[in-house]
Amino acid sequence: MTIEEAQLQVDQWIRTIGVKYFSELTNMTILTEEVGELARIMARKYGDQSFKNDEEHSDLGDEMADILWVLICLANQTGINLTEALQKNFEKKSSRDAERHLNNEKLRS
Numbered sequence: 001m002t003i004e005e006a007q008l009q010v011d012q013w014i015r016t017i018g019v020k021y022f023s024e025l026t027n028m029t030i031l032t033e034e035v036g037e038l039a040r041i042m043a044r045k046y047g048d049q050s051f052k053n054d055e056e057h058s059d060l061g062d063e064m065a066d067i068l069w070v071l072i073c074l075a076n077q078t079g080i081n082l083t084e085a086l087q088k089n090f091e092k093k094s095s096r097d098a099e100r101h102l103n104n105e106k107l108r109s
Contacts, residue, residue: 003083004081004083006068006072007082010073011076014073021076021077022073024077027070027074030070031070031074034063034066035067041060041063
């Protein structure tokens with residue numbers, strides 16, 4: 001699935017099953033909540049915290065997909081073409097960081 005296809009499928013799902021988009025502010029809040037859920041799993045799986053009994057079967061991929069879903073909703077609501085935005089972002093990073101990371105001593109191992 002391409003990013004464009006994902007944007008279309010999310011929009012179609014919202015309009016047929018989800019009834020309508022939540023407001024942009026509500027979706028921004030939900031996005032923040034979803035990022036927090038991902039952070040909790042990361043802290044327990046890769047960090048120093050341990051899982052609580054009811055968290056042991058947390059699905060990292062599902063949490064990332066939740067974030068992507070809400071981000072796509074926000075893009076759809078605000079008229080952002082994520083394919084174009086990501087392409088521009090690659091160009092910006094490639095131009096800005098062309099030598100930066102190569103010369104970073106911290107990244108050499």
